[in-house]
Amino acid sequence: MKSAARIAREVQSGETTATAELEASFAAISRRNGELNVFLHVDQEGARDQAAHIDARVARGEPVGALAGVPIAIKDNLCQIGVPTTCSSKILEGWRPPYNATVIDRLALAGAVCVGKTNLDEFAMGSSTENSAFGPTRNPLDPSRVPGGSSGGSAAAVAADMTPIALGSDTGGSIRQPAALCGIVGVKPTYGLVSRYGLIAFASSLDQVGPLAKTVLDSALLLEAIAGHDPRDSTSLPEPSPSLVAHVEDGVAGLRVALVHELVEGADPEVLEAVERATAALADAGATVVQLSIPEIRLALSAYYLIAPAEASSNLARFDGVRYGLRVDAKNVTAMMEATRTAGFGAEVKRRIMLGTYALSAGYYDAYYGQALKVRTHMIDAFARAYREADLLIGATTPSVAFAFGEKTTNPMAMYLSDVFTIPTNLAGEAAVSVPFGTGEGGLPIGVQLLGPGRSEARLLAAARVLEIADGRP
Amino acid sequence: MAPPLRREDVAHVARLARLTLSEAELDMFTEQLGQVLEHANDMSALALDDVVATAHPFGLTNVVREDVVTASLERARVLEMAPDAQDGRFAVPQIMGDAP
Amino acid sequence: MSLPHGWEMVVGLEVHTELQTATKMFCGCANAFGAVPNTSVCPVCLGLPGALPVLNERAIDLAMAIGMALHSTISPSTFHRKNYFYPDMPKDFQISQYDLPINAGGYLDLPDSTRVTIERAHLEEDTGKSTHLGGSGRIHGADRSLVDYNRSGVPLVEIVSGPDIRSSTQARLYASELRAILVATGASDGRMEEGSMRIDANVSVRHADEPFGTRCEIKNLNSLRSLQRAIDYEALRQVELLEGGGRVRQETRHWDENLGATSTMRTKEEAEDYRYFREPDLVDLAPDIAWQDRVRAGLPPMPAERRATLSARLVGANDAQLDALEVVIDLGLDPFVHHAIDAGVDPGLALARGANELAAGLEDIARLNRDAFSATLLMEQRGELSSTQAKTVLGELLAHGGEPGTVAAAKGFEQLSADTLGTTVAELLAQFPSEWERYRDGDEKLAQFFIGQVMRITNGQANGKAVVAELRARR
Structure with missing residues (x-):
C-alpha cells in the first residue's frame, strides 16, 4: 500500500483521487476483515462523501490539507458524529455520538478520510485486544497471535495494509505495544499535546491520542495534523502543533542516547539483542551512547495499576443506563444501574473498576492511591535526572514478540506485566516512540522504544527515522 | 503495608461500583485483585512522606473559558439517545432515596 | 422559641447558591432557569463519553467576590470528584472543591453584631432535576421519575459557617444577611423559592459551656421560614431525646414542611463513601493578585x-x-x-x-x-x-416602563386644578352645612369626611392634603 505522504501528494497533484484510494482501502478491508476482525464498523457512506468532497476541492483548484485523501482507521473510543462508537463494549453498543472528538475535526481539516472504527480491548483496558466484547482482533502477520492492545485494531489495520495510518490511544502503552507486535511505528505523544476532547476516557491523567503508521514520516504527518492546543481540553498544552515533518531527517548526530537497564530488564534475549543493535545504529549515526539505570521504573507498574483503575472507576460510572447506551430494566433505579453495568461490562473492565474503587475507598486511599501519586512524582523526578545526562532513552517496547491467544488471559497479572516498559512514559507525561527493528521468533517483528522528555517528539521521530533506515526501510 | 484484601471487601466495593458479582466471581476477584495489591506493596517500602502527590504532569494553572453562551444540542438528538424518555425528559424507574 | 432551661442549641449552616453566570460551570450552555427541559444541554453537561470540562471564568470571579465580601482568604485551589450514583447527576460524580477551596476562612457580622465564622466558600456544580410520577409527586411512593438536565452543571458556591449560631432567629438573621451579601455581589438572585439558594442546617444541643453534642444535618431547607421552624423542631427533638435518657444519632434528616417535623434520611452508618480524588480533567486554580484586584475593584x-x-x-x-x-x-x-x-x-x-x-x-x-x-x-x-395614584403609577412603570408624567396623564390622573378643587369644596360646604359648622368649631375629624366626599366626586383624583388646605383656608 502507498504511504500517507505519497497518497496526499498524488491527490494534491491529481495523479490519483481520494475516491480511488478509499476504494482500494475498502477492498483491502473486505479481503481480510472477516479473518482478522479489525474494523467494528466501516463508514462507507460517510467516507465516500468525504472522499468526494476532497476530490471536488482538488477539481476546483481549492487547497486541500496535508492528509488530503488519505484513508485513516479510527480507534473505536473516539467520538465521531453519527458513527457508532462502542469502546468495544456492550454497554455502548448502538450509541452514535452527537459530537466529534477534536482529533476527528482536525483530520477533516487536514483532508483525511475516516474509513471506520477499529476494535480495541473494552474501554482500552488490555494488551491483546482479547478483551473486546466483539471478539479479538488477529495479528495480520500471524493470525494465531494477538496484535497487542489496546489499539490492536488500529495497529492491525495498518499492518494489514487496510489504511496507511490509524489513530490509537495510549494510556499505558496501548499504541506502542500493538505497534511493536504488528511491526509498525507508534507514537505516544507528550501529555497535553493532542486534545483528549471526544476520546472516551480510560484514565484521564494518562490517556493520549496518537498515530500508528507504517513509516516514521507518516507518523509525523499524522501527529502534526492532530496536535496543538484545544480550548475544550483544560489539560491541553497552550502551544500550537509542533513542526515534525520538517525534522524527520534531522538525524541523531551529537545527541546523547542512554540505554536504560530497567527498560530491557527481563526481556527475551532476542529483544535485548535488537535493542543493543538499535543502540549501535544510533551510535553509527553520530549519537553518543551511555548506559543508565533508573530503578524507579520498577515501581511504575504498581503505581499505574492503582492510578489508572482509580480514574477509570470514576470515568466509567456514567455508564448507568440512564442517558445513553445499554439499559437492563429492573424495579428501581439502583437495581437498574447495577443490572445494566453487570450485563454491560466485561470481566477486565469490572476488575479494574473494582480495583480502582477499592484504591479510592475510605481507609485505603492513603496506602494505595495516595502512595501511587507520590510514586508518580518520584518517577517524574527520576526521568528529569536522566534527561540531564541524556537527550533520549532507549529500551524495548515489549518483553517479547506477539504472543498467542489465551496465553495471558487467565492470569491478569501476567498480562499487566507485559506493559512494564511502556507504562513509565505515561506516568511521567512524556513522549515515546516504538519503531520496528529486526525480527525474532517466527520472523515476528520486534519494537524498539525511544523515550524523550515532554515536547521532544521531533527529536524522537528523527531518531526513529535513523533506526528505520538502519533496519532497511530507506 | 495495607492489610490483605478480604472477600467482604470485594463485596463492599462491588456494591459501591454498582456491580453484581456471583459467588464464583467474588472468589476470583478476591484472588486476582489481591495479587495486584500485593504487587503494589513494593511501593509501601518507599519513604515518600516529603514527596508531593502528582495528579497532573505539567504545571498548567488557571485554564478558563469566557462566560459566553455556545450552542446546545438539539433536544430531539439528546432524547434519541435515551433508553427511555417521556415528556421531553429522561425516564428512570423508581428512585429509592433522596440524593446524598 | 426557646429551649428548656439550661439547654443551648449549636447551629452551623451550609448555604448553596447558584451563581448568576450566563453559562454553566464547565460548558457554554445557557444557565437558564425554567427553560424547556433538556434544551440547555451539551456533551459536557450531559456527561457524554469523551466530553471534558473547562472552567467558567465568570463563575470564579463571582466565587471570589463572595469570598471577599465574607473576608475570606482567596487561596490556590483544586477540584475533586465526589463519586456517587444518582440519576440526576450525569457523570455519576460531582465536580467540587474539597480540601483546597478557593475561599478559606472568613466571617460574617450579623446586624445584631454577632460574628459568625465562615469555614470556607467553595465552587461546585449543580445536578439535574427529577420530577416524580405516581404516588404523591414526591420521591417516596413514586413509580417513575423524569430527569431534566438543564440545571446540570450550573455553578454553585457552597458557604459553610462555623458552629457559631445559637438560636433559630440568629440562623434566620445569618441566612438573610448572607442572602443580601450574595445579591449585593451580583453572585446570586437570592431567590430561595426558585431554589437558587438552598440551606442545610447542622444542629446539635448541649448544656451551656459543655462540649458540642452529636449533630444532625437537615437537608435542603428552601425558605427562611422552613429554616427557622426546622431548627427549632430539631433542637427540641434532641433535647427531649436526651432528657428522656436517649442518645442523638449522627444522621442526615429531612424536613417535612407540611408535617412540621424532621425525619431520618440516612444514618452515619449508611453514609456514602464518596471516594474523593483530584479531578484529572481540570488543572489547578490559583488566581493571581491582578485577577483578585480586578474582582475587588468591581465589588459594590x-x-x-x-x-x-x-x-x-x-x-x-x-x-x-x-x-x-x-x-x-x-x-x-x-x-x-x-x-x-x-x-x-x-x-x-x-x-x-x-x-x-x-x-x-x-x-x-x-x-x-x-x-x-x-x-x-x-x-x-x-x-x-x-398616594393611591402614586402607587398605581409606580406599578405601571414597573410593568411597562415609561415616564411618570406621561403614565399619570394616560391613567387620567390629571392633577385637579386649584380652581376645580375650590369649586368642588364650595359646593360641598353648601350641601353639608352642619358638618361644615362642626369643622369650623374645631372638630378636625370632619376633615376626613370632606376628603372622602371630594374623592367620591372626583373619582379619587384629588389630593387629601390639598383638600385640607382648601378647608383650612375657608375656616
Whole structure:
C-alpha cells in the first residue's frame, strides 16, 4: 500500500483521487476483515462523501490539507458524529455520538478520510485486544497471535495494509505495544499535546491520542495534523502543533542516547539483542551512547495499576443506563444501574473498576492511591535526572514478540506485566516512540522504544527515522 | 503495608461500583485483585512522606473559558439517545432515596 | 422559641447558591432557569463519553467576590470528584472543591453584631432535576421519575459557617444577611423559592459551656421560614431525646414542611463513601493578585455598610421604618431610596415606597430607572398625585416602563386644578352645612369626611392634603 505522504501528494497533484484510494482501502478491508476482525464498523457512506468532497476541492483548484485523501482507521473510543462508537463494549453498543472528538475535526481539516472504527480491548483496558466484547482482533502477520492492545485494531489495520495510518490511544502503552507486535511505528505523544476532547476516557491523567503508521514520516504527518492546543481540553498544552515533518531527517548526530537497564530488564534475549543493535545504529549515526539505570521504573507498574483503575472507576460510572447506551430494566433505579453495568461490562473492565474503587475507598486511599501519586512524582523526578545526562532513552517496547491467544488471559497479572516498559512514559507525561527493528521468533517483528522528555517528539521521530533506515526501510 | 484484601471487601466495593458479582466471581476477584495489591506493596517500602502527590504532569494553572453562551444540542438528538424518555425528559424507574 | 432551661442549641449552616453566570460551570450552555427541559444541554453537561470540562471564568470571579465580601482568604485551589450514583447527576460524580477551596476562612457580622465564622466558600456544580410520577409527586411512593438536565452543571458556591449560631432567629438573621451579601455581589438572585439558594442546617444541643453534642444535618431547607421552624423542631427533638435518657444519632434528616417535623434520611452508618480524588480533567486554580484586584475593584458596598449609610438619613425612625430599611437593604433597593432622598423626597416616604411598591415589583425592577422613581414620589409629595395614584403609577412603570408624567396623564390622573378643587369644596360646604359648622368649631375629624366626599366626586383624583388646605383656608 502507498504511504500517507505519497497518497496526499498524488491527490494534491491529481495523479490519483481520494475516491480511488478509499476504494482500494475498502477492498483491502473486505479481503481480510472477516479473518482478522479489525474494523467494528466501516463508514462507507460517510467516507465516500468525504472522499468526494476532497476530490471536488482538488477539481476546483481549492487547497486541500496535508492528509488530503488519505484513508485513516479510527480507534473505536473516539467520538465521531453519527458513527457508532462502542469502546468495544456492550454497554455502548448502538450509541452514535452527537459530537466529534477534536482529533476527528482536525483530520477533516487536514483532508483525511475516516474509513471506520477499529476494535480495541473494552474501554482500552488490555494488551491483546482479547478483551473486546466483539471478539479479538488477529495479528495480520500471524493470525494465531494477538496484535497487542489496546489499539490492536488500529495497529492491525495498518499492518494489514487496510489504511496507511490509524489513530490509537495510549494510556499505558496501548499504541506502542500493538505497534511493536504488528511491526509498525507508534507514537505516544507528550501529555497535553493532542486534545483528549471526544476520546472516551480510560484514565484521564494518562490517556493520549496518537498515530500508528507504517513509516516514521507518516507518523509525523499524522501527529502534526492532530496536535496543538484545544480550548475544550483544560489539560491541553497552550502551544500550537509542533513542526515534525520538517525534522524527520534531522538525524541523531551529537545527541546523547542512554540505554536504560530497567527498560530491557527481563526481556527475551532476542529483544535485548535488537535493542543493543538499535543502540549501535544510533551510535553509527553520530549519537553518543551511555548506559543508565533508573530503578524507579520498577515501581511504575504498581503505581499505574492503582492510578489508572482509580480514574477509570470514576470515568466509567456514567455508564448507568440512564442517558445513553445499554439499559437492563429492573424495579428501581439502583437495581437498574447495577443490572445494566453487570450485563454491560466485561470481566477486565469490572476488575479494574473494582480495583480502582477499592484504591479510592475510605481507609485505603492513603496506602494505595495516595502512595501511587507520590510514586508518580518520584518517577517524574527520576526521568528529569536522566534527561540531564541524556537527550533520549532507549529500551524495548515489549518483553517479547506477539504472543498467542489465551496465553495471558487467565492470569491478569501476567498480562499487566507485559506493559512494564511502556507504562513509565505515561506516568511521567512524556513522549515515546516504538519503531520496528529486526525480527525474532517466527520472523515476528520486534519494537524498539525511544523515550524523550515532554515536547521532544521531533527529536524522537528523527531518531526513529535513523533506526528505520538502519533496519532497511530507506 | 495495607492489610490483605478480604472477600467482604470485594463485596463492599462491588456494591459501591454498582456491580453484581456471583459467588464464583467474588472468589476470583478476591484472588486476582489481591495479587495486584500485593504487587503494589513494593511501593509501601518507599519513604515518600516529603514527596508531593502528582495528579497532573505539567504545571498548567488557571485554564478558563469566557462566560459566553455556545450552542446546545438539539433536544430531539439528546432524547434519541435515551433508553427511555417521556415528556421531553429522561425516564428512570423508581428512585429509592433522596440524593446524598 | 426557646429551649428548656439550661439547654443551648449549636447551629452551623451550609448555604448553596447558584451563581448568576450566563453559562454553566464547565460548558457554554445557557444557565437558564425554567427553560424547556433538556434544551440547555451539551456533551459536557450531559456527561457524554469523551466530553471534558473547562472552567467558567465568570463563575470564579463571582466565587471570589463572595469570598471577599465574607473576608475570606482567596487561596490556590483544586477540584475533586465526589463519586456517587444518582440519576440526576450525569457523570455519576460531582465536580467540587474539597480540601483546597478557593475561599478559606472568613466571617460574617450579623446586624445584631454577632460574628459568625465562615469555614470556607467553595465552587461546585449543580445536578439535574427529577420530577416524580405516581404516588404523591414526591420521591417516596413514586413509580417513575423524569430527569431534566438543564440545571446540570450550573455553578454553585457552597458557604459553610462555623458552629457559631445559637438560636433559630440568629440562623434566620445569618441566612438573610448572607442572602443580601450574595445579591449585593451580583453572585446570586437570592431567590430561595426558585431554589437558587438552598440551606442545610447542622444542629446539635448541649448544656451551656459543655462540649458540642452529636449533630444532625437537615437537608435542603428552601425558605427562611422552613429554616427557622426546622431548627427549632430539631433542637427540641434532641433535647427531649436526651432528657428522656436517649442518645442523638449522627444522621442526615429531612424536613417535612407540611408535617412540621424532621425525619431520618440516612444514618452515619449508611453514609456514602464518596471516594474523593483530584479531578484529572481540570488543572489547578490559583488566581493571581491582578485577577483578585480586578474582582475587588468591581465589588459594590456590602449590606452592613449600606445599612449604616441609609439609617443615618432616617433620624428617629420608628420600628416600622426599621423593618422597611431591612427589606430595602436585603433586596438591594437602597440606591433608589437614596436617589429619591437626594431629589428632595421625604426619607420616610422614599423608604416606604421602596420597601412596599419596589419590593413587590422586584422581578421588573430593571424597567424602572431611579429618576422615574424619584419624580413619581415628588409628584406625590407635591400633592399632584394621591398616594393611591402614586402607587398605581409606580406599578405601571414597573410593568411597562415609561415616564411618570406621561403614565399619570394616560391613567387620567390629571392633577385637579386649584380652581376645580375650590369649586368642588364650595359646593360641598353648601350641601353639608352642619358638618361644615362642626369643622369650623374645631372638630378636625370632619376633615376626613370632606376628603372622602371630594374623592367620591372626583373619582379619587384629588389630593387629601390639598383638600385640607382648601378647608383650612375657608375656616
